[in-house]
Each structure stands twice: as C-alpha cells, then as structure tokens.
Amino acid sequence: MYDLIVIGGGPGGYEAAAHAGRLGKRVALIEERRLGGVCLHEGCIPTKTFLKTAGLLAACRQAERYGIRVDGCRLDLAALQERKRRIVGTLERGIETLMKRSGVTVIRGRARLAGRNQVRVNGATEEARNILLATGSRPLVPSVEGITLNRVFDSSAILELEETPRRLAILGSDYIGLEFAGFFAAAGTEVTVLDASAEVRASADRDVARRLEEALRRQGVRFELSTRVTRIEGGAVHYEGPAGPAAFSEVDAVLNVTGRAPRLEDLGLEETGVDFDGRGIRTSELGKTNVPGIWACGDVTGRMLLAHAAAREGIVAVNNMFGIRDRVRYEAIPVVVYTHPEAVSVGRTEQELERQGIAYRKAMVPMAAAGRFLIEQEGGAGFVKALVDARYGHVLGVHALGDGASEFIFAAAWMIEMEMRAAEVRELVFPHPTVSEALKEAVLAAGRE
Numbered sequence: 001m002y003d004l005i006v007i008g009g010g011p012g013g014y015e016a017a018a019h020a021g022r023l024g025k026r027v028a029l030i031e032e033r034r035l036g037g038v039c040l041h042e043g044c045i046p047t048k049t050f051l052k053t054a055g056l057l058a059a060c061r062q063a064e065r066y067g068i069r070v071d072g073c074r075l076d077l078a079a080l081q082e083r084k085r086r087i088v089g090t091l092e093r094g095i096e097t098l099m100k101r102s103g104v105t106v107i108r109g110r111a112r113l114a115g116r117n118q119v120r121v122n123g124a125t126e127e128a129r130n131i132l133l134a135t136g137s138r139p140l141v142p143s144v145e146g147i148t149l150n151r152v153f154d155s156s157a158i159l160e161l162e163e164t165p166r167r168l169a170i171l172g173s174d175y176i177g178l179e180f181a182g183f184f185a186a187a188g189t190e191v192t193v194l195d196a197s198a199e200v201r202a203s204a205d206r207d208v209a210r211r212l213e214e215a216l217r218r219q220g221v222r223f224e225l226s227t228r229v230t231r232i233e234g235g236a237v238h239y240e241g242p243a244g245p246a247a248f249s250e251v252d253a254v255l256n257v258t259g260r261a262p263r264l265e266d267l268g269l270e271e272t273g274v275d276f277d278g279r280g281i282r283t284s285e286l287g288k289t290n291v292p293g294i295w296a297c298g299d300v301t302g303r304m305l306l307a308h309a310a311a312r313e314g315i316v317a318v319n320n321m322f323g324i325r326d327r328v329r330y331e332a333i334p335v336v337v338y339t340h341p342e343a344v345s346v347g348r349t350e351q352e353l354e355r356q357g358i359a360y361r362k363a364m365v366p367m368a369a370a371g372r373f374l375i376e377q378e379g380g381a382g383f384v385k386a387l388v389d390a391r392y393g394h395v396l397g398v399h400a401l402g403d404g405a406s407e408f409i410f411a412a413a414w415m416i417e418m419e420m421r422a423a424e425v426r427e428l429v430f431p432h433p434t435v436s437e438a439l440k441e442a443v444l445a446a447g448r449e
Contacts, residue, residue, distance in 0.1 A: 010037020012298030013134035016314030021102030054186035113268030137299035146232030165252035287317025347397030363445035408436035422447025
C-alpha cells in the first residue's frame with residue numbers, strides 16, 4: 001500500500017509527490033499524458049517563451065532609443081516553435097529526474113477513484129492511505145454558434161500555429177487573452193479583444209486594469225468590451241454591443257479564452273461521495289475534501305487557477321495528511337500578467353477593503369522613482385500601489401504595472417505572509433539600482449499617509 005497516490009502530474013501534483021517522497025513516504029504519481037501538465041506543455045512555459053520573443057521584437061523596433069541602429073527585424077515563427085519545444089523538453093526531463101530522486105513511482109495511465117483508499121488504473125487497483133486529486137483544468141467552450149470551426153483555437157492549439165494570422169479575434173480579456181493579444185500584436189497581427197465585461201479582467205485592481213488596457217491599445221490592440229459574441233460564421237465574429245448587433249469581419253483566426261473548467265470527468269467522485277460542483281472540488285484551506293483520506297489541489301478545486309498556487313496547495317495538503325500543521329494563505333499568493341507592461345497583484349484590493357469596512361491608507365508611486373526602471377524602460381510608464389492598514393500599519397495589498405514587476409512581487413507577498421508593518425519594511429535593504437526600490441517607496445509612502 002502506498003502512503004500517497006497523486007492523480008495528475010501538473011505543478012500541484014508533481015510538487016506534492018516530490019515533497020511527500022522527500023518526507024520518506026511511499027508515493028505513486030499517476031499521469032495520463034506528460035509530466036508537467038498544462039502549465040509546462042500548453043500554458044505557462046510556452047506562452048512565456050512566446051512573450052519573450054514579443055518583447056525582443058518590441059525592443060528591436062525601439063533600439064534607437066537606446067543608441068542602437070537596427071536595419072529591420074522580423075519574427076521567425078518556425079524557429080520560435082523549435083525553441084519552445086526545446087525548453088519544454090528540458091523542463092520535462094527535469095521533472096522526471098525530480099520524481100526519481102524523490103523516490104516517486106510514476107504510473108502512466110488514466111486513473112479513477114475506486115473507493116476511499118483505492119485507485120483504478122490500467123486495469124489494476126492501487127491502494128493508498130491518502131489520495132490527492134490534482135487533475136487540473138481544460139479550456140471552457142462557451143455556447144456560441146460556430147465555436148467549433150477549424151479556425152477557432154483554444155489556448156493550447158494556437159501555440160502550434162505554423163504562421164501568424166493577419167487578423168485575430170480573441171474572445172476573453174483575462175490574463176490569458178491579454179498575453180496572447182500582446183504577442184500577436186508585436187508579431188504584426190491585427191488583434192481585436194471581445195469581452196462581456198466593461199473593463200479588461202486581467203487584474204482585480206481597477207487602476208492596473210485600466211492602465212493595462214490603455215497600454216495595449218497603444219500597441220495596436222483593439223477592444224470591444226461590454227459585448228456578447230453570438231456566432232462565428234466564415235471570417236466574421238458576430239456580437240451584440242452597447243450600440244446593438246455588429247460584426248468583426250475578415251478574421252483569419254479566433255482564439256477562445258473565455259475561461260477554464262476543472263477536469264472532473266470520470267474521476268469516480270460521485271461514487272466515492274466527494275463533494276463537488278461545476279466550479280470544482282470543495283476543499284478546506286488544508287486541502288481536505290469531505291471524504292477522509294481524499295485531498296485535492298490546483299485548478300480542479302476552482303480556487304486559484306495558477307501553477308504556483310497549485311504547488312503550494314499540494315505541499316500544504318501533504319504536510320497536513322502527514323501530521324505537519326500548515327495552511328494556504330490565499331491573500332499572500334501573487335498574480336502576474338506577463339503582458340508588456342507586466343501587471344502584478346497580491347493581497348486585497350481597495351474594493352475588497354471598502355466592502356469589509358477596513359480603514360486603509362494608500363500610495364501610488366511611479367515606477368520611474370527607481371533609476372533602474374528609467375535605464376531599462378526608455379519611454380516606459382508604470383506605478384506601484386501599496387495599501388496599508390490605517391490603524392496598525394500592516395501591508396494589506398500591493399498592485400503594480402510595469403516591466404520588471406514580476407520579479408519583485410514575491411517581496412510584497414512575503415510582507416503580507418509575515419504580516420509586516422510599513423515601518424518594518426523601512427528596515428529592509430533593497431539593492432540599488434533595482435526596480436524593486438519602487439515597491440519600498442510605495443509601502444513607506446502609504447505608511448506615512
């Protein structure tokens with residue numbers, strides 16, 4: 001009998017399995033496809049590989065601002081695809097090595113719960129004292145006529161294109177949609193983003209969302225917000241907007257990124273009595289389901305559809321199942337949108353604090369307060385917003401827009417995790433010159449307000 005069987009080899013599953021293995025437990029990881037999950041093969045890593053190229057394209061076109069003359073630059077999509085496959089392959093082999101070093105048995109196949117302590121896979125029944133469900137999520141397909149046409153792609157399929165479309169319609173304005181919008185706009189595609197919301201949904205902070213939309217508009221991305229797509233027909237996307245029915249015609253491709261749904265199908269949840277609905281498996285902050293011995297982490301819970309959140313949830317579940325007290329502090333999990341400029345958030349927003357009746361102070365500091373930002377982002381703009389408890393001075397939230405923000409938002413997450421006061425942040429030494437200095441200035445400014 002195993003101490004733990006993990007179903008699903010994405011970030012939540014393989015990190016949990018490795019952690020349990022390092023604790024000296026007998027662990028099996030069951031994965032139907034390839035280790036790494038959607039994040040490695042169809043999400044985080046491939047998209048960021050594409051976005052790095054988009055950033056280099058933008059830098060090439062703006063090289064004269066930095067004293068460099070470049071005679072033209074163009075995208076070689078075939079070379080980019082090869083680079084993506086090479087990076088993914090290297091990381092996949094790294095995960096396989098991690099499993100071996102952690103003593104984890106990897107079983108290839110489709111798994112299904114056969115009881116509280118049993119899993120059925122490849123015609124055999126495996127037993128374990130604990131089972132961790134980490135099956136992830138899949139693209140959501142909205143009820144739109146024509147959504148299954150050949151030129152309609154999801155976030156996985158569009159990464160395999162052999163040539164960039166001339167005109168692209170993106171359905172959805174969350175972080176996935178906006179990251180793809182930025183890439184294809186940099187590649188020379190005419191991009192239109194359609195969404196039912198009145199503003200882009202990439203950030204919970206309104207200031208960040210509004211300014212990110214403005215930045216993408218300047219890059220050539222067109223937005224049709226407060227619209228409902230009704231059908232896709234031939235080369236036209238039909239929708240209803242504030243002015244009534246309309247159509248965006250002559251589209252070469254459509255990208256559907258309207259959302260993701262948890263992978264719950266054929267897991268044996270009903271027979272085992274696990275509590276779930278269409279939004280995911282219900283868990284506590286410890287990772288427990290309602291059935292003793294069955295745990296869940298990652299996208300399948302519907303809590304936070306982020307790779308690093310899944311990894312943390314998986315480790316917390318393992319700790320608790322083996323007697324180590326731990327919990328997930330969701331308010332301290334950062335969110336990053338890898339657009340140009342980057343958008344980051346951690347902690348609570350102003351709207352949340354107002355709804356909860358919490359008195360707070362805030363400060364917004366331009367990224368240009370950091371000399372490093374001026375050096376690296378000629379003509380760039382951005383800001384850091386800090387929210388601090390008005391009574392005790394604890395850091396409650398940090399939201400920022402600007403390239404380089406993804407590399408320092410972890411520090412803000414740490415401030416929230418450790419319940420630091422703004423006055424204590426003053427004692428931290430931030431290296432100079434770095435963009436992170438803008439974070440320190442914002443927190444200190446909020447603490448003084």
